[in-house]
Amino acid sequence: DAGVTQSPTHLIKTRGQQVTLRCSPISGHKSVSWYQQVLGQGPQFIFQYYEKEERGRGNFPDRFSARQFPNYSSELNVNALLLGDSALYLCASSLELGGPLHFGNGTRLTVT
Amino acid sequence: AQSVTQPDIHITVSEGASLELRCNYSYGATPYLFWYVQSPGQGLQLLLKYFSGDTLVQGIKGFEAEFKRSQSSFNLRKPSVHWSDAAEYFCAVGGDQAGTALIFGKGTTLSVSS
Numbered sequence: 001d002a003g004v005t006q007s008p009t010h011l012i013k014t015r016g017q018q019v020t021l022r023c024s025p026i027s028g029h030k031s032v033s034w035y036q037q038v039l040g041q042g043p044q045f046i047f048q049y050y051e052k053e054e055r056g057r058g059n060f061p062d063r064f065s066a067r068q069f070p071n072y073s074s075e076l077n078v079n080a081l082l083l084g085d086s087a088l089y090l091c092a093s094s095l096e097l098g099g100p101l102h103f104g105n106g107t108r109l110t111v112t
Numbered sequence: 113a114q115s116v117t118q119p120d121i122h123i124t125v126s127e128g129a130s131l132e133l134r135c136n137y138s139y140g141a142t143p144y145l146f147w148y149v150q151s152p153g154q155g156l157q158l159l160l161k162y163f164s165g166d167t168l169v170q171g172i173k174g175f176e177a178e179f180k181r182s183q184s185s186f187n188l189r190k191p192s193v194h195w196s197d198a199a200e201y202f203c204a205v206g207g208d209q210a211g212t213a214l215i216f217g218k219g220t221t222l223s224v225s226s
Contacts, residue, residue: 004155035214042116042202042216043156056213090155101214103148103155 002026004093004104012110013081021076021107025093031055032074033101034066035090043090049074050097078109086111114139116203118217125193126225133188133220135203145186146204146214147177156202162186173197198224 005024013019025032031050035043045058049068063079072093078085088108092101117136125131137143144163148156160171167179177188186203200221204214 040218042204042218043214044216045213048213058213092156100158100161101156103157105153105155 004091004102006089006091006104006107008107009105010108010110012112014112015081015083017081018077018079019081019109021078021089021091021109023074023076023091023093023104025072025074025091026095026102029093029095029102030072031094031097032068032072033092033094034074034076035092036060037088037090037106038084039087046076055097081111083111085109114205114215116205116215116217118201118203118220120220121218122221122223124223124225127195128192131188131190131193131197131222133201133203133222135186135188135217136184137186137203137205138184139205139215144206145177145179146206147171147175147186147188148202148204148216149173150200150202150219152199159188159201193222193224195224195226198222 007022033048034046037043046060047066048056052068066076068074088106090106092103115138119134146161147159150156159175160169162169162179170176175190179186200219202219203217206214
């Protein structure tokens with residue numbers, strides 16, 4: 001079975017622009033979480049979705065939003081990009097809320 | 113405040129030597145503890161997790177970790193390191209078994225010398 005897939009793998013945007021990152025969970029997994037990993041730091045929790053509903057949100061501004069679709073895939077949107085949004089964005093899926101997280105390889109976002 | 117501290121930013125170990133990576137946590141409730149490994153350009157892979165019960169937990173790739181509540185520690189160990197173990201290691205704490213809203217440490221980079 002395919003693992004968690006994220007697209008695109010790399011992305012370069014300019015300050016003030018908007019970006020959408022996509023995640024396809026492992027087949028059958030119903031929960032998707034998003035993490036931001038700034039260079040030299042550990043990942044930081046952004047959102048968790050389960051059955052298309054938001055189940056958790058980290059300490060991120062409203063410029064960050066996400067949604068989960070009926071097929072359990074997910075999108076992370078970031079508006080009004082800042083230089084500090086440059087990071088590796090990781091998506092993780094789990095079978096249920098009680099299952100272990102399986103991470104994708106991430107999307108590397110560079111804001112110039 | 114909830115936090116995870118990994119005191120060692122970078123560790124170099126000779127191939128075949130033993131390894132211990134330190135992790136200290138601060139968490140108000142019963143902690144659920146995890147160790148993840150990240151190779152360059154890759155996502156995170158779960159090595160092992162501790163929820164309750166036996167304080168010594170076994171993971172994949174020959175890793176183990178010991179939970180010490182009195183010291184708020186969850187150190188990762190491996191008796192004999194292989195060159196392929198070179199990677200970045202993250203300790204994380206969460207409030208449930210799912211690893212929801214995990215709090216990660218800053219990571220320890222492991223280099224393996226021949």
